[in-house]
Amino acid sequence: xxxxxxxxxxxxxxxxxxxxxxxxxxxxxxxxxxxxxxxxxxxxxxxxxxxxxxxxxxxxxxxxxxxxxxxxxxxxxxxxxxxxxxxxxxxxxxxxxxxxxxxxxxxxxxxxxxxxxxxxxxxxxxxxxxxxxxxxxxxxxxxxxxxxxxxxxxxxxxxxxxxxxxxxxxxxxxxxxxxxxxxxxxxxxxx
Ligand SMILES: [Zn+2]
Numbered sequence: 001x002x003x004x005x006x007x008x009x010x011x012x013x014x015x016x017x018x019x020x021x022x023x024x025x026x027x028x029x030x031x032x033x034x035x036x037x038x039x040x041x042x043x044x045x046x047x048x049x050x051x052x053x054x055x056x057x058x059x060x061x062x063x064x065x066x067x068x069x070x071x072x073x074x075x076x077x078x079x080x081x082x083x084x085x086x087x088x089x090x091x092x093x094x095x096x097x098x099x100x101x102x103x104x105x106x107x108x109x110x111x112x113x114x115x116x117x118x119x120x121x122x123x124x125x126x127x128x129x130x131x132x133x134x135x136x137x138x139x140x141x142x143x144x145x146x147x148x149x150x151x152x153x154x155x156x157x158x159x160x161x162x163x164x165x166x167x168x169x170x171x172x173x174x175x176x177x178x179x180x181x182x183x184x185x186x187x188x189x190x191x
Contacts, residue, residue, distance in 0.1 A: 001169075003178045004146045012143055020147035022139060025156045032062045037161040040126070041119045049108050052076050056106065059161075060130055069137035072102040072130070079114055080107040095125035097132040097144075104129040127158040148179055 003020075007013050027033075036059035043051035053076035064071040080092040095106040106125050109116055131154040135144035144150070152169055159166045170186045171179040 001151050001181045002146075002174070003148055003151070003180070005177045007143075007145070012145075015141050015143055016145045016147055019135065019139070019141045019145055020149045022149040023152045025153040026067075027156065027160045028066050031163075032066070033059065033157075033161040034163050036062050037123060040123060044108070044116065044119055044122060047108075047116055049076060049078060052108060056104075056126055059126065060104065060133075063130060063157075064133075067134060067138050069134065070102065072097075072104050072133045074104045074106070074126075077105060077107050079109040080111040080117075082111040094121065095129050097129040099136075102133055104133065123162070124154075124158050127161070128154050131157065151181070 004016070007016055036055065039055040040052065040059060043055045053074065056074045056076055060074055061071050080094065082090050082092055084090045092111045093107070095104065097104050104126065106122055106129070107117065108122070131150060132144045134153070135141040135150065148169070148171055155169060156166050167186070167190070170182045170189065172182040172185075173179055
């Protein structure tokens with residue numbers, strides 16, 4: 001995970017810095033999101049796309065109700081689109097969030113081998129896209145930049161809904177500005 005670079009324009013920069021500082025996220029004290037996450041896992045393992053879509057919608061409905069924000073629409077599509085670059089490289093799209101409609105899209109299968117996505121990958125993508133929605137409707141971060149705060153709030157939501165303890169992310173500064181998660185250092189700290 002790599003953060004976006006700090007924007008130069010003053011207003012966007014101020015928003016970026018507020019997002020970066022906002023590391024906490026209030027979470028439900030009950031299991032409403034944990035139960036919804038479990039439904040997502042069950043429907044994914046069963047390879048039931050329609051059921052998976054319903055479970056993802058239930059998750060975001062419960063989450064939106066908890067934070068008192070509009071419910072974003074969610075589509076679960078059969079397979080990840082492939083994006084090709086001019087240099088011949090290609091990458092898969094894991095999910096996205098539409099700024100105008102609030103639509104969240106996640107994908108059930110990988111682009112090339114058409115394997116069912118792992119629960120961890122699909123669910124972390126759903127949490128990531130939902131946190132963009134949360135940024136705009138709860139925090140008022142219109143640009144919803146990928147800052148350290150954004151990734152930490154996303155990780156809090158993800159681990160909470162999986163019934164796991166939250167472990168703070170460890171960051172390393174990048175030479176050109178921005179940060180990346182230092183997974184090696186995090187693994188060492190866990191031992
Ligand atoms: Zn994003």
